[in-house]
Amino acid sequence: MRLSSGQARYVAEIHNQTDMIEALQWAKTQQVPSLMIGGGSNIVWRDEDFPGLLLVNKILGYEVVHEDETSATITIGGGEPWDSVVERSVQAGLSGIEALSLIPGTAGATPIQNVGAYGQEIAQTLVSVEAYDTNSDSFVTIPVGDCSFGYRTSRFKTTDRGRFYICTITLRLTKGNPLPPFYPAVASYVTEHHIEVPTPTDVREAVIAIRSAKLPDPADVPNNGSFFANPIISEAQLAELQASIDPNIPHWPDSGGGEKVPAAWLIERAGLKDYHDPETGMATWANQPLVIINEHARSTADLLSFKQKIVDTVATKFGITLVQEPELLP
Numbered sequence: 001m002r003l004s005s006g007q008a009r010y011v012a013e014i015h016n017q018t019d020m021i022e023a024l025q026w027a028k029t030q031q032v033p034s035l036m037i038g039g040g041s042n043i044v045w046r047d048e049d050f051p052g053l054l055l056v057n058k059i060l061g062y063e064v065v066h067e068d069e070t071s072a073t074i075t076i077g078g079g080e081p082w083d084s085v086v087e088r089s090v091q092a093g094l095s096g097i098e099a100l101s102l103i104p105g106t107a108g109a110t111p112i113q114n115v116g117a118y119g120q121e122i123a124q125t126l127v128s129v130e131a132y133d134t135n136s137d138s139f140v141t142i143p144v145g146d147c148s149f150g151y152r153t154s155r156f157k158t159t160d161r162g163r164f165y166i167c168t169i170t171l172r173l174t175k176g177n178p179l180p181p182f183y184p185a186v187a188s189y190v191t192e193h194h195i196e197v198p199t200p201t202d203v204r205e206a207v208i209a210i211r212s213a214k215l216p217d218p219a220d221v222p223n224n225g226s227f228f229a230n231p232i233i234s235e236a237q238l239a240e241l242q243a244s245i246d247p248n249i250p251h252w253p254d255s256g257g258g259e260k261v262p263a264a265w266l267i268e269r270a271g272l273k274d275y276h277d278p279e280t281g282m283a284t285w286a287n288q289p290l291v292i293i294n295e296h297a298r299s300t301a302d303l304l305s306f307k308q309k310i311v312d313t314v315a316t317k318f319g320i321t322l323v324q325e326p327e328l329l330p
């Protein structure tokens with residue numbers, strides 16, 4: 001069931017840089033604010049209307065701009081459906097984004113939260129981003145080193161939130177097979193299917209099988225994917241939880257320091273897996289409690305109140321504050 005939420009007053013589909021300049025010029029003349037979205041799969045739209053211009057990124061393109069013996073560098077339109085990009089690169093025998101298969105949304109959205117899954121993240125293959133900078137009113141190229149990438153984050157969702165409208169992304173992918181170690185779920189698939197040397201296609205098929213078994217298809221059951229980021233806690237806090245809650249709490253060291261704990265585990269242990277909330281009409285998905293769905297909620301306010309219930313319950317039990325992953329707009 002879909003929520004009825006607020007509406008944007010004006011909407012423009014952006015197919016190229018000229019569309020972008022014209023639309024923003026129009027918004028300036030009308031003195032209305034603007035914001036850009038991609039496929040809309042990782043946003044939560046508030047109940048309030050947006051009195052401005054919503055730009056929808058429809059910039060297409062997939063161009064190999066450089067190729068050598070070991071790699072291919074590809075510039076991709078920000079409005080390209082992400083999974084088609086992964087499929088195409090895998091079919092070309094390229095490795096680097098195959099574990100990011102079946103993630104909904106557009107290519108231009110991937111740098112915003114440094115999309116990652118099963119051991120790959122976009123920061124590892126991104127060369128640069130081309131974007132419209134609303135501060136300088138000009139197109140800029142931002143190299144990967146200037147994106148302030150971290151675990152599922154970047155400058156595009158923190159210090160420079162809303163400033164850049166991403167037009168294209170450029171990736172450098174490797175010719176050849178992905179190298180182990182693989183995530184446990186991928187490794188099990190590889191073993192079960194007697195695959196000796198997994199190709200990018202094998203890893204893509206593994207990830208599609210794993211995700212399809214765990215997650216609802218947004219085309220059938222509208223959802224934002226994982227609603228909460230996996231929290232990173234200090235080693236001291238982990239030791240406390242091991243002593244007070246469970247010595248076997250799953251955890252992984254984070255490259256930026258601290259220990260990453262699965263948000264899904266916390267929600268399940270807080271008793272909220274496959275939980276159907278009578279007050280808000282929202283529920284958590286039976287196979288993956290990080291996914292929340294609408295059963296009979298009417299508004300975004302219901303969704304946000306259900307989210308808060310999860311955050312509060314987990315905070316009371318574990319002292320960890322879960323952070324919402326999909327962006328709240330406008």
Ligand code: NAP
Pocket residue numbers: 113114115116117118119152182183184185214225226230252260261262263264290325
């Ligand atoms: P999962 O595979 O059940 O893993 C749960 C947690 O354990 C994640 O924090 C994951 O870290 C960590 N983990 C598992 N195996 C690991 C290993 N070998 N090395 C290091 N860390 C390991 O997670 P899930 O919730 O079903 O999601 C599957 C994948 O999709 C995960 O990689 C998750 O991060 C990703 N995902 C990404 C987004 C996004 O980019 N916005 C949204 C939803 C899910 P990692 O998170 O570092 O993988």
